[in-house]
Amino acid sequence: MIRLAAAGDLxxxxxxxxxxxxxxxxxxxxxDVLLLAGDLTNLGEPAEAQxxxxxxxxxxxxxxxxxxxxxxxxxxxxxxxAILEDAGVVVLEKxxxxxxxxxxxxxxxxxxxxxxxxxxxxxxxxxxxxxxLFLQDTFACAEAIAGALSxxxxxxxxxxxxxxxxxxxxxxxxxxxxxxxxxxxxGEPIDVHGADxxxxxxxxxxxxxxxxxxxxxxxxxxxxxxxxPYALYxxxxxxxx
Amino acid sequence: MQRVYLVTxxxxxxxxDHRTGLTHLQIQFTDSGRGVVTGEVASPEQHAxxxxxxxxxxxxxxxxxxxxxxxxxxxxxxxxxLGHRR
Numbered sequence: 001m002i003r004l005a006a007a008g009d010l011x012x013x014x015x016x017x018x019x020x021x022x023x024x025x026x027x028x029x030x031x032d033v034l035l036l037a038g039d040l041t042n043l044g045e046p047a048e049a050q051x052x053x054x055x056x057x058x059x060x061x062x063x064x065x066x067x068x069x070x071x072x073x074x075x076x077x078x079x080x081x082a083i084l085e086d087a088g089v090v091v092l093e094k095x096x097x098x099x100x101x102x103x104x105x106x107x108x109x110x111x112x113x114x115x116x117x118x119x120x121x122x123x124x125x126x127x128x129x130x131x132x133l134f135l136q137d138t139f140a141c142a143e144a145i146a147g148a149l150s151x152x153x154x155x156x157x158x159x160x161x162x163x164x165x166x167x168x169x170x171x172x173x174x175x176x177x178x179x180x181x182x183x184x185x186x187g188e189p190i191d192v193h194g195a196d197x198x199x200x201x202x203x204x205x206x207x208x209x210x211x212x213x214x215x216x217x218x219x220x221x222x223x224x225x226x227x228x229p230y231a232l233y234x235x236x237x238x239x240x241x
Numbered sequence: 242m243q244r245v246y247l248v249t250x251x252x253x254x255x256x257x258d259h260r261t262g263l264t265h266l267q268i269q270f271t272d273s274g275r276g277v278v279t280g281e282v283a284s285p286e287q288h289a290x291x292x293x294x295x296x297x298x299x300x301x302x303x304x305x306x307x308x309x310x311x312x313x314x315x316x317x318x319x320x321x322x323l324g325h326r327r
Contacts, residue, residue, distance in 0.1 A: 003319065011262075015286045023313070030316070042262040070262065156324050196324045204265040204281070217322060224265070224281050227311065232319035 001237075002101045002156060005030060006221040007230040008037030008201020011070065012052040014045075020055045023229035028060050030232060032101045036089070037201035037221050038068025038112055038162025041080060049080040053087035062099055063089045066110040068162040068202060092160060094144035096152070104155045106235070109148035111141040113163030113200070116183030123179060138163075138185045145186065149193035156235045159190055161200040168210030169220035170203045187212050196235060244270060247300050251276070254298045260290035266308060276304035281311050 005027055010020065027034060041048035049071075056063060071080055081091045090097055092110025099106045114137040116123050125132045125139075141161075149157055164170055164182030173181060181203050190198060191214030198216060204224040208231075211217055221231050248268045255278075256264045266280035278295065282288050292306045 005316075011283055013262075013283065013287070016284060019283070023316070026316075030319075043259060070264075073262070194325060197322050219320075223313070224311075228314050228316050230316055232316055234319045234321045235324055236321055238323045 002033065002104055002106050002235045003031045004033055004035055004158070004197075004233040004235065005230045006035040006037060006199045006219070006233065007223055007226070008162065008199070008220075009039040009068070009204060009222040009224060010036070010052065011039055011042040012048045012055070013042045014047050014051060017051055017054065020052075020229060021058070024055060024059060027230070032061060033099055033106065034059065034061055034063045034230070035108070035158070035160050035199055035221075036063065036065035037160060037199050038066045039070040039201060040065060040067065040084070041071050044071045044073040044076050044080055046076050046079040046083055049083040053083055053089075056087055056089065064097065064099075064108050064110060064160060065089050065091050066112050066160050066162055067091065067093065068112060072112075094141060096144075096148035098152070098154055106156045106158065107148065107152035107154035108158045108160055109145055109152075110160040111144055113141045113161040113165070113182065113186050114138040115163060115180045116185050117179035118167040118182070118184045121179070122184055135185070138183050142185050142189050146189035146193055149189060149195055155237065156197075157195045158235075159195050159198040161186060161198065162202050164200045164203060164206070164210075164218070164220065165190055165198060166210050166212055166218050169200065169206050169208070169218055171207040172205040173203050181206075190214070190216055197233065242300050247276070251278070251295065251298055251301045251304065254294050254301075255291065258290075258294045258297075261287065261294050263287070263291070266291070268304075276301055277307050278304055279307045282308045284310060
């Protein structure tokens with residue numbers, strides 16, 4: 001069994017020092033790995049990343065993270081990433097890593113992801129260059145997810161995103177902004193190659209539980225959705241009969 | 242100014258102003274036509290910042306700031322996710 005803690009949309013601000021550390025001090029006992037699903041900072045300012053780094057300083061478990069749209073807003077993504085990495089956070093952007101916990105292995109592929117919409121309402125890369133550019137990153141994320149999931153030889157496989165791969169976990173948000181909250185382009189490689197759990201944030205007004213069309217559990221672990229500092233999951237192998 | 246344009250202006254201001262950086266607030270109007278901003282913010286400081294930003298948007302100076310700070314509860318018990326034995 002591997003125990004995960006997950007949270008998204010922390011939106012750390014320079015005036016928010018100490019908001020999370022009281023909760024995070026419990027995590028070493030409750031989880032084996034902490035997964036952060038983007039929007040770690042409010043405006044993507046390095047000073048905000050420093051606040052989060054100091055909040056996470058006492059943790060000894062591995063911390064894996066993806067960035068969110070707020071983390072790139074002020075164009076300081078390299079600095080934000082470097083500050084978090086200096087604090088021991090493994091930042092995944094179309095990247096994957098494998099962690100071993102008590103003899104079991106966990107493969108995590110992470111990417112911010114991007115929008116595009118879902119199913120019949122999914123935008124196509126047609127027409128203006130701006131539309132093609134809009135979808136370019138979503139397709140690149142999907143390709144990275146496919147590559148990692150198809151190559152993992154681990155006991156468990158988790159996909160960590162900021163944007164959602166399914167519409168179900170967006171319920172509660174305005175339907176008109178769904179194309180900016182995620183895309184089924186991200187969901188397809190997950191169902192094709194398989195995973196045990198998908199985690200995302202971004203949709204503050206969304207719904208916690210969902211499932212891909214192929215039956216893989218998806219959890220919106222945005223803190224405003226959870227109303228708690230993180231969610232806990234136990235990944236277990238089914239009992240062989 | 243028509244409401245649709247005012248709402249767009251206010252949403253853009255709340256998102257891009259460094260005092261707020263809030264992209265998930267809702268804007269509605271009362272029967273008397275007064276704008277109301279609702280939703281969760283992280284701190285009393287951010288709540289105050291919403292008011293400041295509203296005061297700076299032409300046409301939204303008298304909007305009501307009904308955002309609120311919701312305290313976080315303790316984490317729930319873990320959810321069990323069964324892996325796919327391969």
